[in-house]
Amino acid sequence: MIILLINLINYATLALTLLLIAYVVLSYFMDPYHPVRMTINRFVEPILNPIRRLLPQTGMVDFSPLVAIILLQLIEFILTRLLISLAS
Secondary structure, rough: OHHHHHHHHHHHHHHHHHHHHHHHHHHOOOOOHHHHHHHHHHHHHHHHHHHHHHHHOOOOOOHHHHHHHHHHHHHHHHHHHHHHHOOO
């Protein structure tokens, strides 16, 4: 059961990371009102908006996706270690 939860956390983190990367790449090439981009925005914007409020403005560069990926990796690490310690 614990291994199933760990795998679920790993796959969810991977999916969100890939969505964040797709969000960044598509923002350079695709119209903001394209249906694919709007769908990705619906998943990614709730994650990025709180981070954007905390980060200082850096001109044209948005570091919030990078911070979100780092936070996702950190949360994944903490949760998997906690589940592994509970299984022992």
